[in-house]
Amino acid sequence: MSVADTLGQLALFADLTPAQLEAVAHTHEEDVFAAGERVLRKGLSGGNFYVILDGEAAVDLDGQQLANLGRGDFFGEISALTGEPPTTDVVAVTILRCLVIPAQQLERLVLDRPQFALRLLRLEARRLRNTLEWQP
Amino acid sequence: MAAVERPFEPGDYDVVVVGSGPGGLQTSYCLRALGVRHAVLSRDDCAGGMFQRFPIFQRLITWTKPDAPVERTSREYEWYDHNSLLADEPELKALVPGLMDRAFDLPARAEMEAGIAAFAKQAGIDVRYECEWESTRIEDDGRLVLVTSDGEYRARAVVFALGVTEAWKADVPGLEHAAHYVDTRDPARYEDRDVFVVGKRNSGFEVAQGILPWARSITLGSPRPVQTEALALSALRTRYLHPYDEYMRGGPGTYVIDVTIERIERDGERFRVFTRGTTWDGQLEFDVDDVIAATGFRTPVRDLPDLGLVTVADGRIPALTPFWESVSLPGAYFAGNASQGARGLGKRGAGASSSAVNGFRYNARVLAQHLAEKLDGHVPSREPVDDVVTFLLRELSVAPELWVQKGYLCRVVSSADGAYVDDGVQPVAHFLDAPGPDAFGATVEVDEDGTILPTLYVRRSGEIREHQLAPHPLHDYEGEAYRNQLAGIVS
Numbered sequence: 001m002s003v004a005d006t007l008g009q010l011a012l013f014a015d016l017t018p019a020q021l022e023a024v025a026h027t028h029e030e031d032v033f034a035a036g037e038r039v040l041r042k043g044l045s046g047g048n049f050y051v052i053l054d055g056e057a058a059v060d061l062d063g064q065q066l067a068n069l070g071r072g073d074f075f076g077e078i079s080a081l082t083g084e085p086p087t088t089d090v091v092a093v094t095i096l097r098c099l100v101i102p103a104q105q106l107e108r109l110v111l112d113r114p115q116f117a118l119r120l121l122r123l124e125a126r127r128l129r130n131t132l133e134w135q136p
Numbered sequence: 137m138a139a140v141e142r143p144f145e146p147g148d149y150d151v152v153v154v155g156s157g158p159g160g161l162q163t164s165y166c167l168r169a170l171g172v173r174h175a176v177l178s179r180d181d182c183a184g185g186m187f188q189r190f191p192i193f194q195r196l197i198t199w200t201k202p203d204a205p206v207e208r209t210s211r212e213y214e215w216y217d218h219n220s221l222l223a224d225e226p227e228l229k230a231l232v233p234g235l236m237d238r239a240f241d242l243p244a245r246a247e248m249e250a251g252i253a254a255f256a257k258q259a260g261i262d263v264r265y266e267c268e269w270e271s272t273r274i275e276d277d278g279r280l281v282l283v284t285s286d287g288e289y290r291a292r293a294v295v296f297a298l299g300v301t302e303a304w305k306a307d308v309p310g311l312e313h314a315a316h317y318v319d320t321r322d323p324a325r326y327e328d329r330d331v332f333v334v335g336k337r338n339s340g341f342e343v344a345q346g347i348l349p350w351a352r353s354i355t356l357g358s359p360r361p362v363q364t365e366a367l368a369l370s371a372l373r374t375r376y377l378h379p380y381d382e383y384m385r386g387g388p389g390t391y392v393i394d395v396t397i398e399r400i401e402r403d404g405e406r407f408r409v410f411t412r413g414t415t416w417d418g419q420l421e422f423d424v425d426d427v428i429a430a431t432g433f434r435t436p437v438r439d440l441p442d443l444g445l446v447t448v449a450d451g452r453i454p455a456l457t458p459f460w461e462s463v464s465l466p467g468a469y470f471a472g473n474a475s476q477g478a479r480g481l482g483k484r485g486a487g488a489s490s491s492a493v494n495g496f497r498y499n500a501r502v503l504a505q506h507l508a509e510k511l512d513g514h515v516p517s518r519e520p521v522d523d524v525v526t527f528l529l530r531e532l533s534v535a536p537e538l539w540v541q542k543g544y545l546c547r548v549v550s551s552a553d554g555a556y557v558d559d560g561v562q563p564v565a566h567f568l569d570a571p572g573p574d575a576f577g578a579t580v581e582v583d584e585d586g587t588i589l590p591t592l593y594v595r596r597s598g599e600i601r602e603h604q605l606a607p608h609p610l611h612d613y614e615g616e617a618y619r620n621q622l623a624g625i626v627s
Binding site for chain 2: 002003018019020022023025026027029030031032033034035037038041043044045046047048085095097100101102103104105
């Protein structure tokens with residue numbers, strides 16, 4: 001399946017037209033990581049926004065797994081949008097296929113495609129609510 | 137005349153290298169220097185790889201400057217010569233500039249081919265030519281076996297240096313009727329014809345530039361918008377951007393558009409191309425004499441996907457670890473152009489230069505060292521570093537490995553028994569992620585605006601910290617302010 005077709009099945013991109021999905025898929029690179037490879041590194045600058053196309057990853061804080069991520073999940077958005085280095089690692093658990101969107105281009109995508117921005121905001125809000133519920 | 141004995145009979149080897157282009161030759165040269173027992177196989181009948189045929193319009197996009205502020209035999213000269221292979225012997229260094237007619241700072245295809253052939257001959261790289269790898273299997277012990285036209289080769293590691301030169305067409309209905317970039321030949325053939333080029337990357341712009349003096353009209357179309365800020369810093373700018381320049385200035389007859397190609401229909405001798413805008417709303421139809429698919433190339437990986445090889449970019453490129461091993465097929469390594477399948481940190485989206493000789497020649501040297509350590513337990517010579525500040529600042533200022541493979545390769549200095557030793561050049565991702573002693577990793581990175589940032593990673597008790605040095609207008613990081621900053625970091 002092409003990257004554009006895969007993106008079309010993900011909630012984050014559900015509102016984009018096929019032609020817009022083609023543009024996203026052809027503008028950004030795909031990257032594949034071996035199981036165990038680090039994708040996002042705690043404390044390092046310049047992190048990208050990643051959308052998982054296939055495989056699983058774990059959010060890892062000093063060896064402790066905080067969350068598992070799978071197809072359609074995304075990560076790196078907080079550091080990409082704030083410019084601050086990530087506060088956790090993200091590690092590939094299986095072979096992991098991602099679409100990689102650098103911070104500057106994520107900003108452009110958010111400004112150019114408000115439907116995408118709204119989806120991102122909703123998914124982020126849901127994550128925040130789940131995180132707060134978990135707090136003791 | 138006695139028959140020439142061919143090297144590398146079928147059998148067991150520590151490493152088998154497949155390919156006799158720049159990637160294969162550089163890997164073999166570096167393995168030999170480290171004493172790793174290996175065979176080199178090639179289906180071609182002589183050295184040169186892709187440069188025997190490409191680029192079709194006969195001029196490279198990577199520069200070599202025959203005269204530079206430094207000697208041709210110096211390490212620093214490599215920065216001015218992006219096309220020669222690396223060697224330790226002065227007489228084998230920088231072979232390409234000596235073969236250039238200086239009509240242009242970019243060598244012609246034939247000059248590059250001659251440079252590669254000269255390296256193979258003068259360095260005495262043995263290759264078993266006209267030996268074609270046909271299929272592959274995995275033994276019970278995990279070793280790869282290459283079945284070739286001459287017999288079977290069993291190896292602990294195989295380095296595939298196959299190039300990324302097999303014509304690949306995107307999955308567009310009707311594109312099968314179109315010629316591929318590799319089929320374009322004489323530009324005069326396009327005289328007074330309307331041409332649609334599918335694709336806006338290297339080969340798309342190259343072919344458009346090549347036929348610009350002949351064609352009646354040229355349209356380049358693909359979904360991805362042209363990113364002028366990226367193009368301005370890419371090797372493409374040097375030669376291929378006339379079609380884009382004409383379009384931006386409003387020249388009628390040359391168009392560069394952002395569209396998805398919905399289908400292509402044949403209409404007698406002509407073609408009809410149906411497109412839809414990606415960065416604008418609407419549809420356009422084109423009635424043209426020729427369609428050229430400049431949708432790229434793939435690595436000819438044969439049956440490796442059946443054995444589990446995972447790929448990126450629509451199956452065109454193998455997905456690789458930082459040491460260029462398949463992420464999914466252990467023992468299968470890639471050198472040369474396919475080493476772009478390892479993206480590295482990709483900080484701020486920046487990529488390494490692994491798809492060109494200037495970058496992958498360094499990858500090959502690091503890969504050879506990695507294989508020597510892994511397979512032979514070879515211990516690299518680790519020279520003491522007396523003055524770590526001077527050493528690191530010198531590397532950040534002039535090391536060609538760091539300046540070409542920005543953000544991918546770093547120079548490592550480790551502490552051992554209270555002193556510092558040079559741990560050579562390593563992939564940055566490996567330095568950051570693998571356990572090791574307290575150490576410094578110096579690399580050169582680029583920020584969002586293209587500003588070059590010398591960067592030092594410090595590993596202490598397994599924790600990594602990142603330090604960026606301020607930019608310098610002359611890229612000279614050896615002055616007093618930098619010395620003071622670095623002294624503070626390393627102390």
